[in-house]
Amino acid sequence: MAKKIVIVGGVAGGATTAARLRRLDEQAEIVMFERGEYISFANCGLPYYIGGSITKRDALLVQTVEGMSEKFNLDIRTLSEVIQINRDRKTVTVKHLPTNKTYEESYDYLVLSPGASPIKPPIPGIDDANNLFTLRNIPDTDRIKAYIDHEKPKKAVVIGGGFIGVEMAENLWERGIEVTLVEMANQIMAPVDYEMAAILHQHIRDKGVRLILEDGVAAFEQNGRIVKLNSGKTIETDMIILAIGVKPESELAKQAGLEIGERGGIKVNEYLQTSDPSIYAVGDAIEVKDYVNGQPTQIPLAWPANRQGRIVADHINGRDVRYNGTLGTAIAKVFDMTVAATGNNEKTLKRLGIDYEVLHIHPNSHASYYPGAFPIALKLLFDRKTGKIFGAQAVGYDGVDKRIDVLATAIKGGLTVFDLPDLELAYAPPYSSAKDPVNMAGYVATNLIEEMVETIQWHEVNDLVEKGECIVDVRESIEREMGFIPNSINIPLGQLRKRLNELPKDKTIYVYCQVGLRGYLAARILMQHGFKVKNLDGGYKTYSAVYA
Amino acid sequence: MAKKIVIVGGVAGGATTAARLRRLDEQAEIVMFERGEYISFANCGLPYYIGGSITKRDALLVQTVEGMSEKFNLDIRTLSEVIQINRDRKTVTVKHLPTNKTYEESYDYLVLSPGASPIKPPIPGIDDANNLFTLRNIPDTDRIKAYIDHEKPKKAVVIGGGFIGVEMAENLWERGIEVTLVEMANQIMAPVDYEMAAILHQHIRDKGVRLILEDGVAAFEQNGRIVKLNSGKTIETDMIILAIGVKPESELAKQAGLEIGERGGIKVNEYLQTSDPSIYAVGDAIEVKDYVNGQPTQIPLAWPANRQGRIVADHINGRDVRYNGTLGTAIAKVFDMTVAATGNNEKTLKRLGIDYEVLHIHPNSHASYYPGAFPIALKLLFDRKTGKIFGAQAVGYDGVDKRIDVLATAIKGGLTVFDLPDLELAYAPPYSSAKDPVNMAGYVATNLIEEMVETIQWHEVNDLVEKGECIVDVRESIEREMGFIPNSINIPLGQLRKRLNELPKDKTIYVYCQVGLRGYLAARILMQHGFKVKNLDGGYKTYSAVYA
């Protein structure tokens, strides 16, 4: 007899499940419920449609109900909310929103892909703010766009410096709106660490966005014309975007008695089955296992939703497929820059008490002599003993996505930092260097592990300055005009061997250069001449991203 | 006692070895001989300096003799050719070219990195052609550039459609010169297969370059003003670039009795030692092991030279490091397009009698709704049984380098096609799709192995047409206006389920669409309704790249 599969949610996870189910089984009965009017739309494109770089609204609709029904022979019911799961009789109760009529629909397998909804806390005045928006779907998008087109706001406040907040800040700016971005933490873009985000802070401010960190919203006043912050600051504004995160839509699952994780995500096993094996769940609504550290986490991104949807369809059809956890590879365009990360960041490793080693390098995106090369700030976190790669972060104007993808692939391939120099990546001057940035990260990591050099981190410098330690700048003197570490002395690398007598043998010498390379060369020279020496990891560039 | 290392050749392999040697050992005596005037120059940038996109000649000089000597405390001797290796007494004989004086220099370890020289066969008239150039180093570059600047040639013939030939064709064209590119084989860019190169042929011709395939040079006449081809064609020209390949500079090694491979490369072991363990060799001059098939090969590229140079320095210093073979990852800019490849191509696998499966897809470089997305023609070769990845090729306007790098990493990580869907790559609309092209390749490969669909290849189509087989075009009828396979009938995918009765149950149905995706969906429907069906891999797009 034909299987009957009911799917809740018709976008990333849901629509993917439906399509693959049909390819696997022409006979199955497949019913897909979607609360909204649209299925299979490009969530990720919404900010860019508002900003105007995507010009056609239709382009956001990846599949239409008619098209998809026809191609995949599906029973798609939009404006239909599943309001209850009746596990005992294997049915769902559905409310047809235009008529408010409810009915039951039976299933053999139920797939939940309800996503996550924007967090909207009960901040005083929030309900009276008639210029406040959240962004999740097409109607939200239409509302924001109509407001901008008709009300022509001059000023906007974006609350939340995550992906959606930053993308919205950029896209409102594209529309000529004066933007203030407010973030509670000390940095935007939580997947990267502070000193990496600092590069973005600078860039965003250079673009003319007012960035307020370490401050939250206390209240909205005058129907949202005034945003009052915890610090007491007030901001006048014509519109507000609230983008402080999303929470899994797990209420339905919870009411049905399915297991829910601590942070509200639906719990699933490696086959993506909930605690009821005939009910699967995927996408933003579920809790996943962190691929690197094995801990439960939530990663509301499109790749996992798509991947999980396909796996569920396969498993329902008897295939032995598993979901192995989520790395959390993520990327965003931030004005002219790109920020991307994969695996665990330093904050996470610290929190979990995992021992790690860290490096920062600034290689060019491609051969420096070929036009269009820009440095990439690349950070790598790894295990000092095994060389296991915990995570990587990159910020730059060019070639950032490629390096993070290569590193994400390396992690999934179980490669260690010792293998990175052996990655044979494509080189011609417009694309890379003969040693790709990823190779370089491998070299630098290996040198750390093999004790070719010891390093200190950017955040340790000011302390050394205060203590009056011996800090040696090995750059050319002209480079110091753009800034240097206070109280550092200058001995250019080329003169070092001749000026060894100027340096103390009894205390540690801290060397630095612009990015870490010449500092490393200096360290090698000094170490072999019997000095105690440490090199500033990432050089003045990483240090000054935070302190200059 | 301090080791004394003598290096022959001061560019990619040689200079890298010297730098790393010094970092490892401050005491070592390091002598680097270079025949030319310059060391450590950017070979790969030379065509772009001629073309004008690199404007400063200085930018080509990565390191100067003074700078490098100082930084690394090296004894660098330019204009000094090593003319003999005296293995018995561990010395080399050196000729100082300006003075013609020779002397001996002793070594504990000798490192050969002499590179490869342009092939210049004794074609009739070649010695009288005073407008004929080859390109390897700075003096060659100066000569070519001066000729263009002063003689203002209107027409040029480039002989050889490899990387350097194609780059030179493009860069001469950039200078406003009418270019004819002559290639003996039926395709340019040998690392990719014919149907992939066909995309480039079209693009090059669209740019106005005259491309002559399957024809070689028979003679040069009138001091190089006439190029006569084997076919009898004659081409008038103002200048000629000869770029038909390079041959290892292994003469010195050969005379010293070191083992030489069949194709002229110096033989080395996994530590890059020649048959004399105190003599190492790296770079273009050596024979390497093909990483995929294990056979000896020659890969004259910069990544291997750099990697090998570092390994040699490490091995001389007692470290246990090995060179594991070369994948041959390669890339080139071809006007507005990029072509890249890694691992083995179909020609190689066929030649070696290795059983393989093949797929072609055409995914967008990033989300199609975000501006600037272009399709990537991506070809994957793999083992049908194990899923082992043999190689990959890509051609497109955007995102080609990233996908080949990810696949090269996957190969080095020992990942199979079954793992590709699990690569968690960075997605936001400007960078990729929720299923990255590499994920997609994994899905398509898995479907082939799991017999979800059978495919035919582009080169099998015309035969089927001739035999009057049943070929069904499942695209929308409007898409046929841009071309279709002769004698194919049109049943758009959306109508297929309703029109099954129009199709024969007793013979194989060959379905196709634009890129292979809808053909796959059609195949799934038909298979499950009891039809015998095969899908055209890569769709009309791959087919028409060759035949339209």
Ligand SMILES: Cc1cc2nc3c(=O)[nH]c(=O)nc-3n(C[C@H](O)[C@H](O)[C@H](O)COP(=O)(O)OP(=O)(O)OC[C@H]3O[C@@H](n4cnc5c(N)ncnc54)[C@H](O)[C@@H]3O)c2cc1C
């Ligand atoms: C503005 C924006 C930008 C984004 N940008 C990126 C990006 O660049 N990269 C990236 O990786 N990810 C991005 N994301 C996240 C990505 O879109 C989500 O991770 C992905 O869509 C999750 O898929 P899902 O199927 O779990 O949920 P969704 O795609 O949200 O689909 C869930 C659907 O279920 C419906 N639903 C919920 N409950 C019910 C019910 N009870 N009955 C019927 N229907 C129901 C909802 O109406 C919704 O349409 C972005 C998201 C947004 C909002």
Ligand SMILES: Cc1cc2nc3c(=O)[nH]c(=O)nc-3n(C[C@H](O)[C@H](O)[C@H](O)COP(=O)(O)OP(=O)(O)OC[C@H]3O[C@@H](n4cnc5c(N)ncnc54)[C@H](O)[C@@H]3O)c2cc1C
């Ligand atoms: C125009 C051009 C473009 C290129 N583009 C790319 C590209 O985009 N990507 C890529 O990966 N590769 C590219 N390459 C290839 C790359 O440059 C080589 O693979 C690499 O330089 C090889 O390094 P090597 O040390 O073996 O040889 P080389 O870099 O050629 O150095 C060898 C040196 O040894 C010297 N020498 C030889 N014999 C003696 C002797 N007996 N005594 C003293 N000195 C001697 C030579 O004068 C020469 O300078 C390109 C090459 C050229 C010429």
Ligand SMILES: CC(C)(COP(=O)(O)OP(=O)(O)OC[C@H]1O[C@@H](n2cnc3c(N)ncnc32)[C@H](O)[C@@H]1OP(=O)(O)O)[C@@H](O)C(=O)NCCC(=O)NCCS
């Ligand atoms: C579009 C959507 C309905 C999914 O449909 P889908 O059919 O699974 O996905 P695609 O159209 O990408 O096609 C993938 C399938 O085609 C196959 N395929 C792709 N290219 C192919 C080709 N050239 N030849 C043969 N098969 C091909 C793949 O193997 C895969 O099939 P499989 O799963 O059976 O292996 C769903 O992803 C969706 O709704 N997306 C929009 C929402 C969303 O993802 N939002 C977040 C990001 S903005």
Ligand SMILES: CC(C)(COP(=O)(O)OP(=O)(O)OC[C@H]1O[C@@H](n2cnc3c(N)ncnc32)[C@H](O)[C@@H]1OP(=O)(O)O)[C@@H](O)C(=O)NCCC(=O)NCCS
């Ligand atoms: C430049 C050249 C002399 C090599 O010098 P090199 O010092 O080995 O290479 P780089 O300058 O790239 O530096 C790499 C070293 O710096 C280290 N390094 C790089 N960035 C670093 C950073 N930010 N912090 C600390 N160390 C760093 C690496 O670990 C590596 O050292 P290691 O080998 O001891 O591990 C040589 O590659 C050359 O001559 N190149 C031009 C010719 C050529 O390659 N042609 C073909 C391509 S056009």
